[in-house]
Amino acid sequence: MKIRKWVRILHRDIGYLAVGLTVAYAISGVAVNHVDAWNPNYIIEKSKHNIQPIDDSKFTSDNDLAEFILTKINEEQKFKTTFRPDPTKFKIFLENNTIEVNLKNGIVEQEKVKNRPIFKEVNFLHLNHPKKLWTYVADAYAVALAFLAITGLFMIKGKNGIKGRGSWMTGIGLLIPILFLLVYL
Numbered sequence: 001m002k003i004r005k006w007v008r009i010l011h012r013d014i015g016y017l018a019v020g021l022t023v024a025y026a027i028s029g030v031a032v033n034h035v036d037a038w039n040p041n042y043i044i045e046k047s048k049h050n051i052q053p054i055d056d057s058k059f060t061s062d063n064d065l066a067e068f069i070l071t072k073i074n075e076e077q078k079f080k081t082t083f084r085p086d087p088t089k090f091k092i093f094l095e096n097n098t099i100e101v102n103l104k105n106g107i108v109e110q111e112k113v114k115n116r117p118i119f120k121e122v123n124f125l126h127l128n129h130p131k132k133l134w135t136y137v138a139d140a141y142a143v144a145l146a147f148l149a150i151t152g153l154f155m156i157k158g159k160n161g162i163k164g165r166g167s168w169m170t171g172i173g174l175l176i177p178i179l180f181l182l183v184y185l
Contacts, residue, residue, distance in 0.1 A: 004154065011151040014144050021141045028126035031119050041120045042113050049073045049108040056090070056103055066092045069101055073108055 031040035051072045059065040062082045069092060070079065083091040092099040096113045124130065128138055153162045153170060160166065 007151045007154055011148060011155060015148055018141065018144050018148065021137075022145075024122040025126050025141075027119065028122040031123060032126070039116070040123055041116055043116050045112045045114070047110045047112075049110065051101075051106040051108060053106045054090075054101070054103045062090075065090065069099065069108065073099070073110070075099070075110075 028040075034040070049072075051069070054065070054069070056065055059068065062084070066079050066082050069090070070077075075094070075097075077094045077097060079092045079094050081093050083093070085091065088102060088104045090101045090103055092101070098111045100109045101107070125134065125138075128135060153166060155161075156166065158164065162170065
């Protein structure tokens with residue numbers, strides 16, 4: 001069997017195998033590229049409430065104070081712990097939810113954090129947080145992409161192949177990262 005036939009068969013089959021990872025890495029890549037504009041892993045909801053100023057000396061414990069505040073803002077979730085960064089501030093920590101209260105003026109700031117579906121999972125893989133076996137999967141994928149890029153150069157014969165139009169397109173493709181490196185470095 002000719003080498004070109006094997007190249008085409010392997011290019012096709014490895015390309016099929018790479019589809020899932022390519023889509024996952026593409027979604028994650030775009031998301032992570034725009035990390036300055038949004039958080040690709042989490043949806044963060046901030047809200048403010050106004051309640052009456054609180055005289056905390058009327059409460060026997062910080063737990064009682066936390067329960068009182070949660071009732072005032074209609075928060076049904078149970079708190080984990082509390083913290084006083086200073087005499088006028090009181091923080092309440094819940095599951096994926098933080099509440100900060102200014103006891104003097106009654107301003108309550110709440111921040112709820114939720115996982116961003118799909119993006120969190122693909123970012124987890126793309127950034128290699130699993131480590132262990134996933135590292136080898138990611139390495140194999142990188143090798144597969146290199147194989148696909150190189151064998152793709154020889155898929156088409158003639159004027160549109162690597163000896164014609166393909167050489168110009170490949171040259172431009174190689175110049176793009178080089179130019180950006182020269183500009184940014």
